[in-house]
Amino acid sequence: MDVFGRSTVSEFVGDRIVYRNLEALDARLPRLAEVRQQAGLEQGPVPRKQDPVYPQVIVHLLQAARRLDAPDAAIQRLVYLGDTRLADASAFLSLCKAGGWPGVGFIGSESSGPAVTEVSQMDDQVWLVVSNRWAAVRDLEKVCAEHGLALDAGTALVIDMDKTAIGARGRNAQVIDQARVDAVQDTVSGALGDAFDPTDFRKIYDLLNQPEFHPFTADNQDYLAYICLVLGSGMFELDDLVASVRSGQMRSFDQFIREVDARQDDLLPALMPLHQEIFKSVQAGDPTPFKRFRRNEYLSTVGRMGELDDGLAVEQLLKGEIVITAEVRALALDWGGRGVLTFCLSDKPDEASIPTPELAGKGYLPIHRTETHVVGSD
């Protein structure tokens, strides 16, 4: 593996990207409310990847993006790059179905040992390539050719951002996770002040982050950060909470935050405003209610991009920095040059991906515009 200088995700997708709110960063593209209106979809909460409305929104955005620079072309086929077998493969298949498109999807996750790349058929005219080498994205051109899929203005290349375009799974993804854990820790320690105990925090976070507790935390990092905060303040004991989750007495995060709210007098006075702000957002149905945590996540994420010196060894960069996946970038640049529409999807909350106006004034940029090293195999 080698370092190929520095770049940004925007080099190969421009502002054709949506973060979790599905509001395209390219201001010329329709807003989510307009997309829903134009596509005849009902208004409502922002759809997540597994919602049936999600692929319809993305298909509409892809066609709108295509019309911006190639008014005579229409998307007729899809190539999708992702890193998660279940979530990305099913998102890919649902996009093909919603668009009525044939397609080839790629799921990458690097591991040591012999290279294994498998092609399987998911549906009529829909194929999936799964590989333990990111370099295998280069095989996609051949797979497309075998199935008669041209690479031109009628093709959309949709790239998952997190752990695919940046922080490649199996290679560099742990730095993305570390940035998030650090943000939880910074937020909780900042709020608790002297009462913060890093050892306790790690114990609480690592245990409640396990899949066993997903029904309780909804696998939502905002909820988990809030729970760490309340436990860190000493209002609940970890053992007691774990026991009541396991026995079914504590069934959901909603129940937990209501209980905290009912016992406000036991809350550290310093935590009161923060609790009230988060409680209000949760009641309003905001899936990312812990704004301070997400702003810290933004800072700790961009703080790990492009910060290390040029000339460091590949291993050091992969350990310490969130880097761009060279193979994905090369493919996107090559295909983009042949007229293929490139588009990026990120599941990261917008608050953790885009700077506040104040930070933007200081020169901070959205993640996809933040420069970092490019690492991969030639």
Ligand SMILES: [Mg+2]
């Ligand atoms: Mg991903």
